[in-house]
Amino acid sequence: MNALLPTTQLAVLRRQTDPRLEWLCAQIARNRFLPVPPPELHFIGDGDFRAIGAEFLRHFVRLGGLRPDHKVLEIGCGVGRMALPLTQYLDSSYDGIDIVLDGIRWCASTITPAYPEFRFHHLDVDNGLYNPDGRIEGETATLPFKAGAYDFVILTSVITHLRTADAERYAAEIARMLKPGGRCFLSLFLADATARAGIAKGTARPPFRDTPGVELLADPEHPNAAVAYDEEFLLGRFAAHGLRPARAVMRGHWSGQREAENFQDLLVLEKGTAP
Numbered sequence: 602m603n604a605l606l607p608t609t610q611l612a613v614l615r616r617q618t619d620p621r622l623e624w625l626c627a628q629i630a631r632n633r634f635l636p637v638p639p640p641e642l643h644f645i646g647d648g649d650f651r652a653i654g655a656e657f658l659r660h661f662v663r664l665g666g667l668r669p670d671h672k673v674l675e676i677g678c679g680v681g682r683m684a685l686p687l688t689q690y691l692d693s694s695y696d697g698i699d700i701v702l703d704g705i706r707w708c709a710s711t712i713t714p715a716y717p718e719f720r721f722h723h724l725d726v727d728n729g730l731y732n733p734d735g736r737i738e739g740e741t742a743t744l745p746f747k748a749g750a751y752d753f754v755i756l757t758s759v760i761t762h763l764r765t766a767d768a769e770r771y772a773a774e775i776a777r778m779l780k781p782g783g784r785c786f787l788s789l790f791l792a793d794a795t796a797r798a799g800i801a802k803g804t805a806r807p808p809f810r811d812t813p814g815v816e817l818l819a820d821p822e823h824p825n826a827a828v829a830y831d832e833e834f835l836l837g838r839f840a841a842h843g844l845r846p847a848r849a850v851m852r853g854h855w856s857g858q859r860e861a862e863n864f865q866d867l868l869v870l871e872k873g874t875a876p
C-alpha cells in the first residue's frame with residue numbers, strides 16, 4: 602500500500618510512527634516506578650496519570666516537534682503529569698511553574714532530587730478555581746524567567762481556566778520567553794463554527810453557554826471552571842505577539858461534533874524569527 606502514497610506523505614507517516622518514541626511512551630504508561638501524586642493532590646482532573654502524560658509526550662514530539670535538546674518551560678505544570686514523562690525524554694532542562702503551592706512542593710520534593718535539571722516554581726497568581734487568594738493579578742503577572750530562554754513552552758489545559766485578560770497577558774509572556782523559532786504547545790477549547798454549533802445544540806462537554814462573545818463560559822458563577830475562546834479572537838491575540846500556528850489545529854471531540862482521539866483541541870504556535 603505504501604507504494605501508492607506520494608513520497609511527501611510517506612515521509613510524514615515515517616515521522617509519525619517513530620518506533621523508539623512509541624516504545625518510550627508505552628514504557629512510561631506502564632512504568633509503576635514512576636511516581637504518582639497522592640489522591641489529595643489530584644486537582645488536575647481525572648484519568649490515568651501516567652497514560653495521559655505518555656500520550657502528551659507523544660503529542661509534544663510528533664505534533665509539536667519537541668527534541669531532547671530543547672529547553673522546556675511548562676506553565677501550569679500542576680503535579681508533574683507532563684514533567685514526569687519528560688524526565689525520560691529530555692537531555693536538556695525543564696522549568697515548571699504553577700499557582701498551587703502544594704503541587705509545586707510535591708514536584709520539587711519528588712522529581713528534582715532525582716532530576717536536578719527539572720526545577721519547579723510557585724507564582725502566587727489569583728485564579729478563582731485554583732488559587733482564589735492569590736496576591737498577583739494574572740493580567741499583570743510577569744513569569745520569573747529570562748527573555749528568549751526557551752525552545753518549547755507547554756500549557757496543557759491551562760488556558761481553559763484563564764479569563765481573557767489573563768490569557769492575553771500570558772500570550773505576551775510566552776512570546777517574551779520563547780527563542781525566535783521556538784514553539785508553544787497548548788491544549789484548549791477553541792470555538793470555531795463547528796464547535797459553536799455543538800455549543801448551540803448542547804452537545805459540548807463542558808456545557809458552554811451559547812453566547813456570542815469571544816470568551817465562552819460553562820458556568821458563569823464559577824468562570825474559571827472552564828473557558829473556551831473564539832478561535833479567530835485567540836489566534837489573533839497570539840499573532841499580535843508574533844506567535845502563529847505552526848500546523849493545523851488538531852481538533853478534539855469536546856464539542857460533540859467531531860470524531861477525534863483527543864478531548865481538547867491541540868494547538869502548536871511558533872514564534873517568528875524576524876525581530
Ligand SMILES: C[S@@+](CC[C@H](N)C(=O)[O-])C[C@H]1O[C@@H](n2cnc3c(N)ncnc32)[C@H](O)[C@@H]1O
Pocket residue numbers: 644645646676677678679680681682683698699700701704726727728731739756757758759762763767
Ligand atoms: C487542569 S490543570 C492542568 C495541569 C497540567 N497542565 C496537566 O495537564 O497535568 C490546570 C492547571 O493550571 C494551573 N493554573 C491555573 N491558572 C494559572 C495561572 N494563572 N498561571 C499558572 N498556572 C495556572 C492550575 O493551578 C492547574 O495546575
